[in-house]
Amino acid sequence: MGSKHYEGDSDLEATLGITDRVFGDSEPMFWQNFSFSVPHHAWMGHILLYRAWDVLRKGEPLPDDIKEFVLHSLRLEPPPPALIVADCLLIIGLVLGIKLHIDDLLVVDKR
Amino acid sequence: MSYDLLKFVAGVQLGTVPTGSDAAFPEWTGPNSIVVRVQTILYCSLAASLLAAFIAMLGKQWLNRYAQVEMRGSVIDRSRHRQRKMNGMVTWHFDFVMECLPFMLRAALLLGYALSDYLFSINRVVASIIIGFTSFGLLFYFLIVSATTPSYNCPFQTPVSLILRFLIRFDNEHKRYLKRTKKWFRNIFSRKKRKQTRPKYGVSGLGRFGKFDGSNIGDHIELLMAGSDQPSPLFDKETDWQGYVLDSNCIAWMFEMSMDSAVTMAIMRFIPEVVWHAGINITPLERLYDTVLECFDRSSGRPAVIPKLRNKAYLSGKALLHLAIQRKCIGDEFDKAMVQVDLQPTPHHGIQALRG
Numbered sequence: 176m177g178s179k180h181y182e183g184d185s186d187l188e189a190t191l192g193i194t195d196r197v198f199g200d201s202e203p204m205f206w207q208n209f210s211f212s213v214p215h216h217a218w219m220g221h222i223l224l225y226r227a228w229d230v231l232r233k234g235e236p237l238p239d240d241i242k243e244f245v246l247h248s249l250r251l252e253p254p255p256p257a258l259i260v261a262d263c264l265l266i267i268g269l270v271l272g273i274k275l276h277i278d279d280l281l282v283v284d285k286r
Numbered sequence: 287m288s289y290d291l292l293k294f295v296a297g298v299q300l301g302t303v304p305t306g307s308d309a310a311f312p313e314w315t316g317p318n319s320i321v322v323r324v325q326t327i328l329y330c331s332l333a334a335s336l337l338a339a340f341i342a343m344l345g346k347q348w349l350n351r352y353a354q355v356e357m358r359g360s361v362i363d364r365s366r367h368r369q370r371k372m373n374g375m376v377t378w379h380f381d382f383v384m385e386c387l388p389f390m391l392r393a394a395l396l397l398g399y400a401l402s403d404y405l406f407s408i409n410r411v412v413a414s415i416i417i418g419f420t421s422f423g424l425l426f427y428f429l430i431v432s433a434t435t436p437s438y439n440c441p442f443q444t445p446v447s448l449i450l451r452f453l454i455r456f457d458n459e460h461k462r463y464l465k466r467t468k469k470w471f472r473n474i475f476s477r478k479k480r481k482q483t484r485p486k487y488g489v490s491g492l493g494r495f496g497k498f499d500g501s502n503i504g505d506h507i508e509l510l511m512a513g514s515d516q517p518s519p520l521f522d523k524e525t526d527w528q529g530y531v532l533d534s535n536c537i538a539w540m541f542e543m544s545m546d547s548a549v550t551m552a553i554m555r556f557i558p559e560v561v562w563h564a565g566i567n568i569t570p571l572e573r574l575y576d577t578v579l580e581c582f583d584r585s586s587g588r589p590a591v592i593p594k595l596r597n598k599a600y601l602s603g604k605a606l607l608h609l610a611i612q613r614k615c616i617g618d619e620f621d622k623a624m625v626q627v628d629l630q631p632t633p634h635h636g637i638q639a640l641r642g
Contacts, residue, residue: 184600186600187591187596187599187603190603190607191591191599191603194578194606194607197607197611218608222607222611225611225612225615228615229611229614229615276518277615277616280615
């Protein structure tokens with residue numbers, strides 16, 4: 176569903192793309208092609224943190240789409256809002272082996 | 287009569303044997319047996335009517351309390367309060383209690399039987415009219431019950447037909463369940479008996495409890511509490527699991543009930559604001575999935591979003607993703623957390639169901 180381009184609607188395309196990946200599709204996501212609205216970007220970071228937590232606790236490798244999302248978000252110029260950066264840093268922390276409590280994921284604004 | 291009786295008893299006590307008219311034991315001069323029987327039934331009928339009226343008044347009070355709108359607190363607090371009240375209605379089977387009212391009023395129809403019985407001894411023509419009406423009522427009720435017991439869609443449902451349907455079902459599924467429970471209890475008791483017959487010291491073979499040293503085994507096993515093998519939270523924020531359950535139930539209920547497209551869109555916009563987990567039994571997951579699919583045109587082979595439905599596709603897709611991921615992630619953790627908040631977890635129904 177998400178592999179099709181919806182001009183001017185990155186939010187929709189990214190949502191459908193991640194839906195595809197959650198339901199089993201493994202095509203790469205090219206995050207640099209997206210220009211999210213800030214609320215959508217924040218929500219995406221929040222939901223991908225959940226996914227990263229779930230994948231890593233099962234001992235599986237971090238999916239490429241999450242890795243690319245973190246890199247893309249941290250490379251943005253100007254940098255994204257702090258709550259998105261916080262989510263990205265928590266994903267990095269999970270990769271490094273820092274264990275997070277489930278309650279930490281539920282906190283939307285982690286600043 | 288009571289005076290004669292006293293005189294008779296006093297005579298016997300004093301040793302003077304009563305003679306003549308005094309010797310006769312006083313006869314019962316009260317109403318005859320028919321009147322007593324009829325009066326009894328009439329009083330039963332009256333009591334049933336009064337009880338029904340009493341419960342009806344209480345029911346009105348309960349409904350008034352339910353309909354009361356909480357004026358204090360935020361919108362979330364008020365919504366949670368309302369949801370809590372609704373959950374209470376379901377948990378305490380409010381509808382069943384209210385359905386007992388007509389049942390009691392039916393008992394009040396004993397009036398017909400009592401009147402028939404009484405009038406039959408006085409005038410059979412008048413009694414036949416009453417008997418006719420009473421029989422017609424009974425026949426009608428019997429027909430309704432026989433029609434509604436096999437057919438759930440029949441609109442003339444009565445509590446009796448519901449109970450009968452339950453009993454019929456009881457024959458098949460519930461008997462198996464009872465059999466399993468009985469077997470389980472039998473196992474428990476036979477295990478207890480085995481424990482009692484064992485020698486007191488130095489017996490092994492108690493599985494994970496290790497070697498039995500003769501000390502008393504408690505009646506309960508302590509459950510592992512959540513967080514025993516987990517890191518402590520980074521953020522100092524208390525997780526309100528019960529609040530999440532209320533919120534999500536409220537949203538799921540609204541989503542289920544609402545057919546209006548604007549309301550549905552508003553609910554889908556709200557779904558990512560709520561925490562969903564596997565313990566929430568009723569979720570709009572399947573309907574969301576259908577809503578996402580509705581937004582696609584598959585006529586040209588590869589599915590593409592219908593342009594005018596882009597907003598709907600975005601909102602439904604976002605809601606679906608949020609709900610599916612959170613339920614998948616928080617599933618196991620919720621089970622542990624429920625031990626703490628004393629709620630009942632339910633089996634996980636996640637994305638796998640949709641994949642199938």
